[in-house]
Amino acid sequence: xxxxPRAPLAAATLLLGLACLTGTAHAExxxxxxxxxxxxxxxVIEVRPERAPLTAADFLRYVKEGFYTxxxxxxxxxxxxxxxxxxxxxxxxxxxxxxxxxxxxxxxxQNKRGAVGLARSxxxxxxxxxxxxxLVDNPDLDPVxxxxxxxxxxxxxxxxxxxxxxxxxxxxAVGPFKQDAPLKPIIIESMAVAAxxxxxxxxxxxxxxxxxxxxxxxx
Numbered sequence: 015x016x017x018x019p020r021a022p023l024a025a026a027t028l029l030l031g032l033a034c035l036t037g038t039a040h041a042e043x044x045x046x047x048x049x050x051x052x053x054x055x056x057x058v059i060e061v062r063p064e065r066a067p068l069t070a071a072d073f074l075r076y077v078k079e080g081f082y083t084x085x086x087x088x089x090x091x092x093x094x095x096x097x098x099x100x101x102x103x104x105x106x107x108x109x110x111x112x113x114x115x116x117x118x119x120x121x122x123x124q125n126k127r128g129a130v131g132l133a134r135s136x137x138x139x140x141x142x143x144x145x146x147x148x149l150v151d152n153p154d155l156d157p158v159x160x161x162x163x164x165x166x167x168x169x170x171x172x173x174x175x176x177x178x179x180x181x182x183x184x185x186x187a188v189g190p191f192k193q194d195a196p197l198k199p200i201i202i203e204s205m206a207v208a209a210x211x212x213x214x215x216x217x218x219x220x221x222x223x224x225x226x227x228x229x230x231x232x233x
Contacts, residue, residue, distance in 0.1 A: 029233035046070075047171065047208040048077055050226050052087065053201045054180055057173025058208065059130050065121040066167035066212045069132050069141070072115045073167060076143050077205050081109065087200040090185050096177065097133050103201045111142040119163035125155040128177070130168040143144035147183045 046061045063070035076099075078080060086106065087098030100108055117138045125131060129148045134141035147170060148155075157163030170177055180200055188195035 032201075040091055046074065048074070048168075048205055049208045050082075050173075050205050052176070052180070052205045053199075053203060054183075055173060055176035057176045058171050059168045060171045061168045062123060062166075065123050066096070066118045066165055068115055069118050069165050069167040072112070072142070073132070073145065074207065075112070077207060080204075081111075081143060082202050082205040085202045087110065087180060087196065087202065088191055089194045090181060090183055090200075091149075091194050092181055094152065095146040095148055096180050097144060098200070098202060100133075103199060105141040106191075109143070114140050114142050115165075117141065117162050118165040118167070119157045121165065123140055123166035125152040125164065126169075127151055128170040128174055129166045130170060131164045131166045134164065141165065147177050149177065 046063065048059045048061060050057050050059060061070045061074060077098050080185065082099050084103045085099050086101045086103050087096055087099050088106075089095070089097035100111075102109055115132065117134070125148050127148055127150050131146055131148070132141035133144035133146050147162075156163040180196075183196045183198065183200065186197055187193055188197060
């Protein structure tokens, strides 16, 4: 007669099987990336919808609509940021946009070098289509208890050398821009969602029990 496993052993076997299935299901995670083609080279932005869902969805909507085609990177401030995506490259006029987005600057993503954020005016919820890339760490753009920050929704994962090259371009007053505009136009020729990429999740390692994770306020 076959020997039936004891209940604890059967339960342990079941849990082990479920753990293996879960590990297989999460072994790979997909990320959304956007390739930006400019007349100075290409770079790739990895979008973070899990941290900035409204801002990421807004940005991807503009990308899929072709909004950014033939727009300017109209602002370059060395050792600070480059900014663009709102002005038509031919007329230098601001393009009409969708509604503004609620400020998601408290999402835990910081304005570190290579971070991509939503540009806005002094009003905290005035961002829509224009974006910027941090050339250096810019903690002053992060939120503090007394004021809103600038919402980071992604990061440059390829082509940071192109970003640095753009950041070194000569600037001045050009057309409607009183300062910080590239003297030679830097044009976003196209932006498109890249083919989905998968990244292997790190192997599970035994860890000591810890407190629940908390999203800390950026310093």
